[in-house]
Amino acid sequence: MGYTLNFNLIWRHFDKLxxxxxxxxxxxxxxxxxxxxxxxxxxxxxVSAGRVVRAIIAAYVEFIRNVPLILLVYLVFYGVPxxxxxAYSAPTSFVLTLxxxxxxxxxxxxxxxxxxxxxxxxxxxxxxxxxxWQRLVHVRxxxxxxxxxxxxxNTFISLFKDTSIASVIxxxxxxxxxxxxxxxxxxxxxVYLVTxxxxxxxxxALLFGLRxxxxxxxxxx
Amino acid sequence: xxxxxxxxxxxxDIAGVSKAFGSVEVLRSVSLKVEKGEVVTVxxxxxxxxxxxxxxxxxxxxxxxxxxxxxxxxxxxxxxGARQRRSxxxxxxxxxxxxxxxxxxxxFPHLTAAGNIMLGLIKVRGKSKAEARQIAEHxxxxxxxxxxxxxxxxxxxxGQQQRVGIARAVAMEPKxxxxxxxxxxxxxxxxxxxxxxxxxxAEDGMTMxxxxxxxxxxxxxxxxxxxxxxxxxxxxxxxxxILAQETTNERLRSFLARFRASHF
Numbered sequence: 001m002g003y004t005l006n007f008n009l010i011w012r013h014f015d016k017l018x019x020x021x022x023x024x025x026x027x028x029x030x031x032x033x034x035x036x037x038x039x040x041x042x043x044x045x046x047v048s049a050g051r052v053v054r055a056i057i058a059a060y061v062e063f064i065r066n067v068p069l070i071l072l073v074y075l076v077f078y079g080v081p082x083x084x085x086x087a088y089s090a091p092t093s094f095v096l097t098l099x100x101x102x103x104x105x106x107x108x109x110x111x112x113x114x115x116x117x118x119x120x121x122x123x124x125x126x127x128x129x130x131x132x133w134q135r136l137v138h139v140r141x142x143x144x145x146x147x148x149x150x151x152x153x154n155t156f157i158s159l160f161k162d163t164s165i166a167s168v169i170x171x172x173x174x175x176x177x178x179x180x181x182x183x184x185x186x187x188x189x190x191v192y193l194v195t196x197x198x199x200x201x202x203x204x205a206l207l208f209g210l211r212x213x214x215x216x217x218x219x220x221x
Numbered sequence: 222x223x224x225x226x227x228x229x230x231x232x233x234d235i236a237g238v239s240k241a242f243g244s245v246e247v248l249r250s251v252s253l254k255v256e257k258g259e260v261v262t263v264x265x266x267x268x269x270x271x272x273x274x275x276x277x278x279x280x281x282x283x284x285x286x287x288x289x290x291x292x293x294x295x296x297x298x299x300x301x302g303a304r305q306r307r308s309x310x311x312x313x314x315x316x317x318x319x320x321x322x323x324x325x326x327x328x329f330p331h332l333t334a335a336g337n338i339m340l341g342l343i344k345v346r347g348k349s350k351a352e353a354r355q356i357a358e359h360x361x362x363x364x365x366x367x368x369x370x371x372x373x374x375x376x377x378x379x380g381q382q383q384r385v386g387i388a389r390a391v392a393m394e395p396k397x398x399x400x401x402x403x404x405x406x407x408x409x410x411x412x413x414x415x416x417x418x419x420x421x422x423a424e425d426g427m428t429m430x431x432x433x434x435x436x437x438x439x440x441x442x443x444x445x446x447x448x449x450x451x452x453x454x455x456x457x458x459x460x461x462x463i464l465a466q467e468t469t470n471e472r473l474r475s476f477l478a479r480f481r482a483s484h485f
Contacts, residue, residue, distance in 0.1 A: 120327035123281055128341035128393055129317025132309050138340060142331040 009185040010194050020177030021198055027095055027173060028160040034099035035159075036152075039106025044136065046107065047114050057107060064104035070165050073097050077169045094166040102159050109155065113148035114140060146217050153210035157203055164199075174198060232257045232428055233397055238277060238287035247273045249452040250287065255397070255430060260423045262439040263432045265449035266476050271432040274449070275399050278430065279319040280312055291318055291396060317345050320390030324402040326382040328374040334361060334385045335370040338392045346393065360388035364418050380411030387418055391427065398422070400431040416442075436480060440464065448473050 010017075046057045064072070077093040080086060088096070117140050125135040164175035172180075178195040182188050231254035240248040247270045255261050263271045276282040278289055280297040283306070289296045296315055299305045307315065328337050335357040342353035361367050364384035374382050383403055390398055400419065404412040416438050423429060423442055433439055439446050439460065446463040448456040450472045456463055467474050 118327075120323060120325050121329060124321075124323065124327035124329065124389075126281060126313070126316055127279055127319070127321035127323075128389065129313045129315075129345040130341070131313045134313075134344050138344065139329055143329075146331065 003189070005190055006187065007190050007194070009187050010181060010190050013181045013185070016172075016177035016180055017174060017195060017198060020172060020174035021202060023091075023171070024160065024163040024166075024173040024175075025202070027091065027098065027163045027166060027171070028156065030095050031098035031163075032102055032156050032159055034095070035102030035106050035155075038099065038103030039110050042103070042107045043110035043114055046111050061104045061107050064101055069097075069101055069162055070168060072101060073165055073169060090169045090171045091166070094163075094169060094171050098159060098162065101162075102155060105155055106152070109148050109151045110144065113144040113151075116147050117143045149210075149214045149217055153207065153214065156210065157206055160203060160206060161199065231255060232259075232292060233278065233430070234288075234290040234293075235274070235278070236288050236290075238274070238284045238289060240273060240277065240282065240284045247452050248277070248284065251449075251452070251454055252287075253447060253454060253457065255428060257428055258426045259445065260429045260431065260443045261445050261447060262443040263430065263447045263449060264434070264436070264439055264476075265455070266479075269449040270452040271449050272401055275321075275401050275430060275432050278397075278399055279316045279321055280307075281321075291315075313345070317341070317393060318396050319399055320393055320395035320397070321399040322383070322386045322390050322401065322403045324405050326374070326379070326386045326406070328382055328385055328389070330374050333371045333373055334366060334377065334388075337374070337385055338389045341389070341393050356392050357388070360392045361385070363421070364388045365414070378411065379407045380414045383407065383411075383415045384418055387415070387422075391422060397428045397430065400429060400433070402432050402434065404433070404435060434480075436477075448476070450476070 042057050042060075046054055049057075073094060076097045077090060081088070121139055121143060122135060125139040130138065163173050166173050167176035167179060170176065174195060178191050181191045185191070233253075233255040235251060235253045237250045237252055238248055239246070239250050251270070251274055253261075263274065265271050273282055277284045278291075278296065283297055288298075294300075294315070297307060297312065299307055306312075328334075329340065332340060335354060338357035338360060339350070339353040342348045342356055343350060346353075348356065358367065358370055361370050364387055366381060366384055366388070369377060369381060369385075374385070377385065386403070403419075404415050407415065412435070416435065419429070419431070419438075420442055431439075431443070441460075443460060445458060446456075446460050447454055448463060448470075455472050456466055456470050458466075463473070464477075467477055
């Protein structure tokens with residue numbers, strides 16, 4: 001086993017990894033942004049809706065949570081355009097999938113957050129004469145966001161790692177870049193070591209930054 | 222339905238209000254009139270319906286029958302036709318006419334002391350931000366917290382939070398202020414500062430209905446005491462009269478006896 005590590009070839013193609021990392025982040029950010037909108041709308045709808053709407057939203061959440069992400073990615077990229085007359089690029093398809101995927105998790109996060117807002121605060125909002133919409137916007141949502149911020153951060157970090165799955169439909173994100181270098185240089189150990197380090201460092205940096213934001217907001221609880 | 226030909230000029234007119242939670246009757250045909258400028262304290266054992274009655278006045282709780290009128294306007298239900306709950310928008314407008322202070326303060330945790338007061342002024346009263354800020358600072362001054370305008374609730378003591386709660390309620394210039402056991406969650410040494418604020422509001426002529434366990438305060442600061450037991454008004458009258466009834470009203474006697482045993 002005379003394998004000696006040689007990173008030279010990795011550095012020569014480092015732009016593939018760097019560009020991939022940036023794309024991974026981009027995919028994660030766009031997906032969570034859309035996912036937050038889906039999650040918020042459905043969670044608010046859920047807590048105020050009747051049994052039928054609740055059942056439909058619950059079914060969506062259960063479906064997404066019990067199907068492997070990679071399968072959803074295949075379904076949306078290969079399956080949907082086969083049945084419906086739709087054309088979209090691989091990155092678009094992936095963002096779509098990841099948004100719907102994260103939305104399902106965030107519905108749960110936001111719903112439990114909304115239900116955790118103390119009743120007394122809502123009473124206080126009623127007592128000063130706020131309308132239901134004003135109570136939602138000015139009382140319930142701000143408190144809910146503070147409660148759910150840690151879960152939101154965790155979801156985002158997970159989502160960032162999940163972007164690696166986009167490599168299966170040839171989206172040139174970080175993992176795809178690593179595969180490309182591996183195929184072209186055969187430096188499998190080096191390339192995956194470097195890639196792992198990049199995921200780790202980025203993940204920790206995100207976590208650190210998000211915890212700072214959380215701490216700022218925690219003062220307000 | 223109460224008739225509209227009531228001879229009353231009472232600011233608050235509670236007439237035959239009943240309410241049940243499932244099979245438990247919490248209010249049994251409660252009637253009570255409160256004149257403008259009166260301070261009415263409601264006492265009674267826990268479970269007697271005091272808090273529920275108060276929460277019916279601003280329709281945080283609905284009531285099954287009877288009527289509650291403020292300035293002649295039915296609070297929770299439409300005036301004409303069959304008994305029908307007001308729309309949420311109407312209810313919000315009605316609630317803006319009453320102020321409420323809660324046992325557990327219920328400040329908005331994400332807003333500063335001033336922000337808590339300003340929210341209703343801006344969103345409900347339509348004041349500008351600057352104007353609302355000015356009013357907030359005025360009332361924070363009144364409750365002795367001018368220097369805490371930009372503090373978050375979490376940075377305030379219980380007594381301070383409750384004083385912000387009072388300021389938030391009165392800044393809206395309500396016709397009537399509802400106080401729900403506002404000192405019950407406070408450490409004993411903080412009760413005095415909160416009651417002092419209530420006293421000064423009473424001197425200003427603010428109409429108040431206050432559920433309380435502070436018997437000395439009820440005796441000294443209220444125009445009338447309402448003693449509730451088992452969901453009904455068992456006795457009502459000026460403090461002296463009520464306390465004198467201790468010999469004739471068995472319920473009142475046992476309540477006061479138990480009260481004294483636990484508080485003194």
